Amino acid sequence: MPVVSTPATAQRGKLSLVRDAETEDLLKSYAAPIFKVAGIGNSPVEIILVNDKSFNAFVPDSRRMFINVGVVMEAETPGEVTGVIAHETGHIAGRHLVRLRSAAANAQIMSVIGMILGAGAMAAGTAAGSAGAASGGAAAILGAGSVGQRSFLSYQRGEEAAADRAALKYLNATGQSAKGMLKTFERFAEQQMFSARFADPYAMSHPMARDRYRQLASSAQKSKYFNTPAPRALQQRHDMVRAKLLAYTSHPNAVARAYPRSDRSMPARYARAIAATKSRRRDAIKQIDALIREQPNNPYFYEVKGQALLESGNPKAAIAPFRKAVSLRPNEGQFLIWLGYALVGSNNPAVLPEAESVLKKGLQRDANSSVGYSQLAIAHARQGERPEADLATAKGLMVAGDFGAAKRYAARAQKNLKRGTPAWLQADDIVSYKPPQLKRR
Template identity: 70%
Template sequence: MTDHFGVRAARFLGTRLQTGFRKGLAVSCAAAVALPLISSSALGPAPAFAQAGRKGLSLVRDAEIEGLLRDYATPIFRVANVMHSEPEIILVNDKSFNAFVPDSRRIFINIGVIMQAETPGEVIGVLAHETGHIEGRHLVRLRSAATNAQIMSVIGMILGAGAVAAGAASGSGTAASGGAAAAVGAGSVGQRTFLAYRRGEEVAADRAALRYLEATKQSARGMLATFDRMAGQEMFSARLVDPYAVSHPMARDRFRALETEARKSPYFDKPDDYILQYRHDMAKAKLLAFTSHPSAVTRRYPNSDKSLPAQYARAIAALQSRSRSAVGMIDALIRQHPNNPYFHEIKGQALIESGNPAAAVAPFRRALELRPHESQFKIWLGYALVASNNDAVLPEAERLLRQALQSDPNSSIGYSQLAIAHSRQGEVAEADLATARSLMVRGDFEAAKRYAARAQQKLNRGSPAWLQADDIVSYTPPQMERR
C-alpha cells in the first residue's frame, strides 16, 4: 500500500529550526517507505524544522520548501483531478531518495529527493508518480483507517506495516506477525520498504505520470533521470536492491518501458523553468546547510562560490554553529533581495538562536508582511513574542498562534507556545488543552489524554473547548489491517 522510489536508505544527521534550534527543519506528513529511522529528542524552543513520532519517523517543516513542492504539485493535482482531496505533501527527515502515499490525502517525500535531484523535473516526476497512485485508487489497505487519523497514528501504522512487509520479505513468519511491535526496532525495518504494490499498479502510476506531464506541458526527462539513477544503484550492488523490488518492476525495466513513450512528447526537450530551477537550488542549499556539519557546507559551497545558493548555505551554516557572523551574512542576503520573506525568517531564527527573541520580532513581522497567509511565519512571530517575556504582547501572540493553527493544525510547537501564552495569562485549563493537542501531534497519545482529562475538569461541560478535550480523551489510534 505504499510506493517506493528509492532503493537505498541513508542516515539523516539531524534537524534544526523547530527542534530547539540546534537541529533543523520542522513538521509535516508523508507516506511511503520505512528507512533507517531516527528519533529526534524532545522539541526545543522554536517553531520550525523537525518533529518526530514516538517510533522514530522524523518529519520536516519549512515554509520555503513546502511552498516549492506545492508549486511543483498543483498543476499535476489539477490535471489528475485530485484537487478535491487536497493532497498534503509532507517532508520526511531522511536523506535517501524515496516517496510514498498512505491515502488519498497525503504524499510523504523524503528530503533526499530534493537533495539528490539536480533539476525540478526530477522532483516533479516523483510527485506525478505518487499522484498516479492517488488517482488510480491504488491505496487499499490503510485508506479507511488513515484518512481521518492523526498524522502520528498514520506513521505508526506505516511503521507497523513496514515490519510486516520486512518479515514477509525475509520469509520470517515471526517477524511478520510482530507487526507494529517490530517497528520499534527501526534498524531492521529501515533496511526494507513498507508494503508492495502489484507491478501493474506501478506501471499504471508511471504511465499516469507521463500523462500529467504531457497535459501540463512539462518534460519527462527528469522522471527518466530518476529511474536511470535507480537502475545504476541496482547494478552497482545486489545488496542495494530492496526486497520490495520483488513486487516492483526493476528500475532498468521501468526506464526502458517509459523512455520510448516519453520521447514522443513534444515537450521532452523543454528545459526546466529557470525560476523553479533557482528555487530548487536554494532549497538544496538550505537542506544541506541545516542537515550537515558546517565543514561539509564549506566543501560544497566554498567562499569562492558567490552564487546566491552558496551564500544562503554559508549563512545557515553560520547560524548552525552560532557564529557571530550569521546575522551579518543574512543581512547581506536581505540587501540583495529585500523582499525575500525566507531571508527575514532566517534572520529571526538567528536572533532567537543568539538569545535575543525580542529583536527577532521585527524580521518575523517583515516575513509575515511579505507572506501574510503563511502559518509558519505566524508561529515564528508568536514564538518570538512569547519568548520576549513581555506580558503586554501575549494577547497578540495568542491571536497569531490560534490563526496559524487553524490552517496548520499539525504544528506541535505552535500548540506548545500557545500553552505557554495561556499559562502566563492564568488560563490554566486552556494551557492544559493546548499541551494535550501538542502531544497529540507528536504522537504521545497517552500523555495527551492525561492533559486533556485535566483540562476537562476545569472547563464548562459541553463547551467547544471541553468537546475538543473529550475528543482527545476518547481518541483510539486506528489499527493496521493485517495482510
C-alpha cells in the same frame, strides 16, 4: 531552521519529519498542476517532508504524500522531483493503496505515521524501487507464506507500472518534460547494477529500475516537451531550497565543500549564511542582512534571520524579522507561529495577548505544529489561564502522537472548563479519542 520532530508513535520506526515553509511551498508548486490534471486537485493531498537524506517517497493513503528531504537534495532539476510527485500521484489517482489496505482517513497525522511504519516500508521507494524495505513491509502486514507474498508483490509490481504510465501522462498534460523522471531511474539502475545479478525479481515489490527505464524511455522521448527545461525562476527556487536543506542537515565543512567562497551565487551565499548561524558565528546576521538587501521581499530570508536570533538567545530582536515575514506572506501558518514564539520568548507580559492571538491564527492554518501548541500553552499559563494551557498542551501531545499524555492533560482541562463550551468539547474529543488500528490482511 526547519523544525525536525520525532513523534512518540514514530520513534520506534525512527521516522522524523521536517517542517520548512520554503521547501513545502516549492513542493506545492511542483504538485499543483499534477494534482489538477490527475483529477485530485479538489481533494487536498498533504505533502509531508521526512527527515531522511535517501532518495525516497511513498503514499500511505489518498490524502498524504511523504517525500524524503533527500529527494530535493539529490535532484539537480525540478523535473526530477516533479517526476517523483507524478508517480506517487498515479498511485493516489489509481486508488492503488485503497485496494491494498484500509486507509485511516480521519486519523491524526502522527497517528497515521505510527500506523504506516510497516505499510510505509512496503510503499517506500515507489519512485526509488527500494526492494528490501518494500518486501519487508509487505510481509509484516500480510503475515503470509512465500507463495502468498509473491502473489501480493506481483500485484504491486503491476501497480508500479501503472503509476509510471500515469506519471508520463500527467507530465505531458502539464507541458513538462519526463527527462528528470528518467534520470531518477537511471540513478537507481546504477545502484542496482551490482545487486541485480543476485536479485529475484519475483520477490521484489517494484520492477528492476533498468526495466522500468526501458519501458518509459521510448514513450517519454516522443513527447514534444521532452527537451523543455524548467522555467528559470523555478530552477532558482529549487537551487535555493537544495542549498538550504544541505546547510541545515549537514556539517558546516560539507557546506564549505559544496559551496566554496569562490561561488558567489545566491544559493551558495544562502547556504553559507545558514551554516554560519548553525556555527554561532558573529557574522551570521551580517550575511543574512546582505541577502535581504539583495532581495528585500523574500520572506524566507526574514524567517532565517528571526530563527538565527531566537537560537542566539535574543527572541525580542527576532520579533521584527518575523513580523516582516508575516507581512509578506500573511497566510503562512509557520511564520505566524514563529512570530508567536518570539513574542512569548520576549518575556514581556504586555505582548502575551498578541502572542496568543497570533499563535491561534497560525494553528488555524497549520494545525499540525506541536511547537505552536506548546507556545500557546505557555502564553495561556502566563496569563493565568490554566485550563486553556492544559488543553493546548493536550493538542500538542496529540500532534506528537503521545495519546496517553494528551488524554491526561485533556481530562485535567475538562475539570476546569465549563461543560458544553467549545473548549470543553475539544477536551472531551481528546479524552475519548481511540487511535485507529491497522487492519491486517
